[in-house]
Amino acid sequence: MFQLAQLQIRKDPTESCEADNGFCPDWIADNFDRYVDPFFQHLYLTVIAMAVGFVISFALAIVAYRRRWLINPVTQVTGILYTVPSVAAFFLLLPITGRGNTTALIALVAYVLLIIFRNILTGLDNVPEETKDAGRGMGLTDRQLLWRVELPLALPEIMAGLRIAATTTVGLATLAFFAGAGGLGEQIFADITFKSNVIVAGGLAVLLAAVLDGLILLVQRLITPWTRAVAAR
Amino acid sequence: MDPGGGGTVSTWIAALGQFGDAIDFIFDERESPAGGAQVGGLAETWELMWQHLKLSGVSIAIACGISVPLGLWLGHIGKGGFLAINASNVGRAVPSLALIAFFVAYIGVGFTNLMLALVLLAIPPILTNAYTGVRQVDRDTVDAARGMGMTGAQIVRRVELPLALPLIFGGIRISAVNVVATATIAPLAGVITLGDPIINVNTYGDEGRLAAAIVVALLAVVTEVSLGAVQRAVTPRGLKLERREATT
């Protein structure tokens, strides 16, 4: 049968709230610092995975944008990486990279590649034809066109992809403890029947996802001022 | 072979060995490292996989039963867009582990309770895609249908639903893969699936754990690919497939 890990995180099982596995604000206040390190570990995993994933996807997208034949193979491969459940991925990597942050990060990075890659390409493909024509006609080289016109105009789409990637990565990082990388999931797993524990750990994860989402949205608003310009007539 | 890379090479060779052991586990029964019971072998593998599929399938079916009609209806009347579209954003922000833990803590363990959690997990992508699928049907087409005298229900059944099918199946595909993945941690809620060898590694051993990981990965890929084929099959030939999916 199954075994629930029952690390004694409840200090005083005679205390009625804790004995009932209830929602105990006192316990939460006393024990909050046990969640701090896992929170930052969670944040660390998410941010690093996003950064590495973005760099790889970006490079792939730039190359595939000019050599269209690459799009399909890259999409297939990143698609498979995306489909393989992270838990399975952690253990598939275990023999090769062992327990720890590296394994978790590899799996997390593999997951976001498809999302970001696809969004960058869609953003680039949505640049209006006449804008590119005008740019080329003015004497912009292909590279100048890409960096000065196409990429800036693809930014909204790219940022949307990053937002999706961020929230899903936070979700997946909850399982990172399977790979020995800690995170808030480890706390949830420590006592899965204790409501206070689940709410705080789970709540912090949701909070992290929401904050990252909001931050990226904020950055998007800041760096794309033209999308806010209302047609003045 | 670079002699200096001996460490890496041997790691890879060892890894290969472990994968071999895992494949072995799938086919041959052996005694559990914890002693007492027999683990491994095709029968058990098949049993675990079946449980896994059963849990996933039922959850997805129920989620479809709820989301598809709801999404179609909301899309048809054009209301509730905020809910339908942001359902996915909110759903994404809640980690599956947290969701399951929440259910276990508040409702308890067991197949039904876990299934509820999985249904909740599966609803957002299908709902969002069903809604968006209907909304993006050309308004002129719907107008023509109304002009021909079709009732609301007929329009949904004969015009909006067929045209929205590709996106709906896209959503089902996303949900199915998510549910299959999440069913891996079902043992935490007392339901035995392919995740058992992963979570209870003492009973099954390292080879068992790796074997389960392999099977789960394959299962997920097969789900994705087969539903992808279904999605292509239900796309009316006239429609272009270049349409972006509503969620990822």
Added chain:
Amino acid sequence: MNSSDSAQLSGPSSRPAAATLEFRQATKVYPGQSEPAVDGLTLEVPSGEICVLVGPSGCGKTTAMRMVNRMIDITSGDILLDGRSVKERRPAELRREIGYAIQQIGLFPHLSVADNIATVPRLLGWGRARIRARVDELLKLVSLDPHETRDRYPAQLSGGQRQRIGVARALAVDPPLMLMDEPFGAIDPINRERLQNEFLRLQREIRKTIVFVTHDIDEAIKIGDRIAIMQRGGKLAQYAPPAELLMYPQGKFVEDFVGADRALKRLALQRVRDVDLWKAPLVRVGEPVREARAKLADSEVPYCLLIDENGRPLGWLSEKGMQGERVEPELRSKAEPVLELDDVLRDALSDLLQEEAQYGPVVDHRGQVAGVLSIEMLAHALRTDPEEVPSGADAAA
């Protein structure tokens, strides 16, 4: 507006402000096609003139234009810019010397107006102060307020404003040649007329060599110094100044394309300012009626024109307004249609007919009355000897 050397103010180089362009048997054949898109096009555009390429869709006019800046490669033959083959130049470099304005304008949505215009200057490494000065200069040149416009985004502008920015952007580095592909095509007809007039006013000041593509023969006649009529298969049917085209069309295609109403089209070759306008009897509210009547007797126009303090027309005065000692603001009809000195006669006639008016007050660019135009005068212009008709962009400024 500025003096005529404003366009050369920040000009970059040793080459003259306006280039010569020559097509020599320029041909474009797309692979897999049996018919050429452009077939042996040969013509010369002298420095400072507007050459209009006009024809039905599919005649290759846009293709021919895009061959000049190598957006489309030349299959055979050559195109010479100031005597030098464009095939020898590196495309990006070549294009920075040629102004390029297309129908959909193609402003960069993510850049402000100022940054849009500054694109090529930045590529060429101009200093920030120089760029800023040039942007303001160009905005004034296209009749926009630099202060108000420079920091706006394209999404905040009207179609007409965007079109002007597109032209300003094309003029940014004072290129010796401009290519314009239906630049007024996306504008509504009313504003298109105004933009055409302003464009011609601009050209009088800066005198660039321009290749202008349009499908509208009336626009071609109004704007072009020389017109190249092209027909399907990319062949040149006739290349001549507008007057010659109207008087001596070569061949049935050109005749049909120019249209049977050639006499009426000739009206597009003259402007209101070219005609001897009638003197308007101008009165203001409160003026002594006796003086008003004196002016009326002196004029060939049967009614007094009421104007405001700034000299702008308010309407035609009725008898009632002249009953008392002083002029009262009693109008028999409104001032419309108010015509401009720069309007072509054809447009003026159509405005008068639309308002069912016999007379129309003519104002200068400040809006003050300069005279009156009547339908009678236009009828006379129709009968004028064709030889006396001047060509498009010329006019005593």
